[in-house]
Amino acid sequence: xxxxxxxxxxxxxxxxxxxxxxxxxxxxxxxxxxxxxxxxxxxxxxxxxxxxxxxxxxxxxxxxxxxxxxxxxxxxxxxxxxxxxxxxxxxxxxxxxxxxxxxxxxxxxxxxxxxxxxxxxxxxxxxxxxxxxxxxxxxxxxxxxxxxxxxxxxxxxxxxxxxxxxxxxxxxxxxxxxxxxxxxxxxxxxxxxxxxxxxxxxxxxxxxxxxxxxxxxxxxxxxxxxxxxxxxxxxxxxxxxxxxxxxx
Amino acid sequence: xxxxxxxxxxxxxxxxxxxxxxxxxxxxxxxxxxxxxxxxxxxxxxxxxxxxxxxxxxxxxxxxxxxxxxxxxxxxxxxxxxxxxxxxxxxxxxxxxxxxxxxxxxxxxxxxxxxxxxxxxxxxxxxxxxxxxxxxxxxxxxxxxxxxxxxxxxxxxxxxxxxxxxxxxxxxxxxxxxxxxxxxxxxxxxxxxxxxxxxxxxxxxxxxxxxxxxxxxxxxxxxxxxxxxxxxxxxxxxxxxxxxxxxx
Numbered sequence: 001x002x003x004x005x006x007x008x009x010x011x012x013x014x015x016x017x018x019x020x021x022x023x024x025x026x027x028x029x030x031x032x033x034x035x036x037x038x039x040x041x042x043x044x045x046x047x048x049x050x051x052x053x054x055x056x057x058x059x060x061x062x063x064x065x066x067x068x069x070x071x072x073x074x075x076x077x078x079x080x081x082x083x084x085x086x087x088x089x090x091x092x093x094x095x096x097x098x099x100x101x102x103x104x105x106x107x108x109x110x111x112x113x114x115x116x117x118x119x120x121x122x123x124x125x126x127x128x129x130x131x132x133x134x135x136x137x138x139x140x141x142x143x144x145x146x147x148x149x150x151x152x153x154x155x156x157x158x159x160x161x162x163x164x165x166x167x168x169x170x171x172x173x174x175x176x177x178x179x180x181x182x183x184x185x186x187x188x189x190x191x192x193x194x195x196x197x198x199x200x201x202x203x204x205x206x207x208x209x210x211x212x213x214x215x216x217x218x219x220x221x222x223x224x225x226x227x228x229x230x231x232x233x234x235x236x237x238x239x240x241x242x243x244x245x246x247x248x
Numbered sequence: 249x250x251x252x253x254x255x256x257x258x259x260x261x262x263x264x265x266x267x268x269x270x271x272x273x274x275x276x277x278x279x280x281x282x283x284x285x286x287x288x289x290x291x292x293x294x295x296x297x298x299x300x301x302x303x304x305x306x307x308x309x310x311x312x313x314x315x316x317x318x319x320x321x322x323x324x325x326x327x328x329x330x331x332x333x334x335x336x337x338x339x340x341x342x343x344x345x346x347x348x349x350x351x352x353x354x355x356x357x358x359x360x361x362x363x364x365x366x367x368x369x370x371x372x373x374x375x376x377x378x379x380x381x382x383x384x385x386x387x388x389x390x391x392x393x394x395x396x397x398x399x400x401x402x403x404x405x406x407x408x409x410x411x412x413x414x415x416x417x418x419x420x421x422x423x424x425x426x427x428x429x430x431x432x433x434x435x436x437x438x439x440x441x442x443x444x445x446x447x448x449x450x451x452x453x454x455x456x457x458x459x460x461x462x463x464x465x466x467x468x469x470x471x472x473x474x475x476x477x478x479x480x481x482x483x484x485x486x487x488x489x490x491x492x493x494x495x496x
Contacts, residue, residue, distance in 0.1 A: 065442035210458035
């Protein structure tokens, strides 16, 4: 670890791939390679740098691991947009905190249906296994680029006509405005994970790409669960930020 | 997404790999496959389930993505220990919060040296590029299994003899006890990432495995930076938990 981290930080001497990584990272930082720009092809990078094919790929994988570049289908490598900052201690939904950061949030409903509570769901909702729950599947994008897919479960008792509502905005706003529900507590759990199968496909990333699973449970003043949400984020789209001070 | 998530949750009908996934997840949940136990070989799973080789592998990759099992070198698949819970809003270091959860934390110093501040370091420390900083590289384990590697940077002005100290415990305790430094604010940033190269090697995982990068900056009452820490966690070892209530 020592050598890698030091060399990457210092742009000093070190393995050849780090020199190329530092060169490309520098171009990105200075804007010579702008957000959304396509990188030169691997072949062009090979010719330009005099590096071997394996070295070029190592540099690209390093930049991908850091979230600076990403692959799009098979058309090549692109400069990643900056990640959005998510502060779980703040009281703002996706549509609000993304817009606050000067970005454009959009939400697309992929499906809405009634499902039977699994054992795990039943434990969270305090209901019997098999009890009907509303499931809402959505994909959310920032500046047109899909960044997360989510499934939200809601107890039909709380919002009987929920599936007839427009759900492409803030679900919390619908629950508050239409059903008078008020969330007063959020329990947020975050786990790094691999994005695979249908989730990877919905986000347009290769299966196995790193991601972040954010599981949010929202409760009202009576400690009744209102929303149970699983969000799968692509790894380069989110940065979680928490600031904390001693209380004494 | 809809189908996958639904089927995985319900153990209902669905792709064959999900049935095997649910079966193995059930064995793990019930303790028939205990923490640390080696799973049957892929060949044995094939014979036992009647599933095709590709189906068996899909089920194993699914369980790996969820953090329930992991690969050890080339010796097979093992049941993951439960992740440790990290609450960035709490004021406890690794040695403290891991022990509180009934687990055994250990710290191993991999290297300590003086390095020259990079442009990024200089911006954080408010010093000139090239200024000497102390760098401490450590690997930390829970119950003997390495879970993170980290590099901590400290300004030598704050702790001139730091590199001569024993640093296999809490660095904060050394800075407080020996140098009278008091941290009053932490700025914590978390980014999902891929673990590659030296970091992956130090943690004994395959290059490209998902991980979590935790970047922590600690400040004293005068807003002077005390510790600048980069922690790379293996994805199945950590769960970040934040609980928040409305303030009104």
